[in-house]
Amino acid sequence: MSASIRARRGPFAAAVLVLTAALALTGCGRQRASDTTATEGGPATPPASASPGAAGATPYVEPGAGDGAPHYNENNGYRREGDMSPAHEADADREAERMTPVIKRLWQQKKWDPASVRSALLDLGYEEERVSQDGKRLGGTLTVRAMYPRFEADHYVTPEGALVALRVHDDACVTAFLQKTDYQVRTNGIYPETGCLEPPAGH
Known part of the structure; x- marks a missing residue:
């Protein structure tokens, strides 16, 4: 009897283990992606309050450079009174x-x-x-x-x-x-x- 019960529970237990492992890996993957993003410079898009001259900005953006394009100030000097x-x-x-x-x-x-x-x-x-x-x-x-x-x-x-x-x-x-x-x-x-x-x- 006990052998029969074990045999019936075997496939069910295996399915539960597979499902649990899949959920754990998926959750882990999301956590890792979040951790990687956090350690590699934060979110892909800066928060609205971030300015072009803020820490971590690309070195090719000049402070106060309009749309943040490289050489903005140099290229638009002719439009400055x-x-x-x-x-x-x-x-x-x-x-x-x-x-x-x-x-x-x-x-x-x-x-x-x-x-x-x-x-x-x-x-x-x-x-x-x-x-x-x-x-x-x-x-x-x-x-x-x-x-x-x-x-x-x-x-x-x-x-x-x-x-x-x-x-x-x-x-x-x-x-x-x-x-x-x-x-x-x-x-x-x-x-x-x-x-x-x-x-x-x-x-």
């Missing part, structure tokens, strides 16, 4: 206050083409900036031009509107834009390659 002296910034602020009502009125009148904008700003007493073929400034302070073209689908399109730059000092500018959707007037320093106007993205 220079500093304005406090006195020159105050002068630029005053000119921005003079310009803003004119820009706002033009936008409300739906006159955002460069010719209309240029004419209205020259009426404020500004003189159009003149530049020689080799890039030397010959006088004047105001530049009004079309918007930068942008790539859409398979070709470039120049949006309606105008870009404005007023050079108040060699380190201080007032810049503005008008387009169908909105307008803006602001003060800024000089950009290394483009003067008062912020260069387009995708240098």
Whole structure:
């Protein structure tokens, strides 16, 4: 009787042992993966509070480097405006206050083409900036031009509107834009390659 019971329990006990061993190994495997991750630098994605300059970050990421791409600061240096002296910034602020009502009125009148904008700003007493073929400034302070073209689908399109730059000092500018959707007037320093106007993205 006891031999018969042992024979019936044998396959059942074997199945239980196999199942228990499988569960133990699976659990062990998960634990090991977790342990390995923890000892090899933490989770695959850093927590939201981690910053590019935090300990453990790749040595190729510069502190404050926008999207964290290697050489971000170097590659985007042309899009960083220079500093304005406090006195020159105050002068630029005053000119921005003079310009803003004119820009706002033009936008409300739906006159955002460069010719209309240029004419209205020259009426404020500004003189159009003149530049020689080799890039030397010959006088004047105001530049009004079309918007930068942008790539859409398979070709470039120049949006309606105008870009404005007023050079108040060699380190201080007032810049503005008008387009169908909105307008803006602001003060800024000089950009290394483009003067008062912020260069387009995708240098």
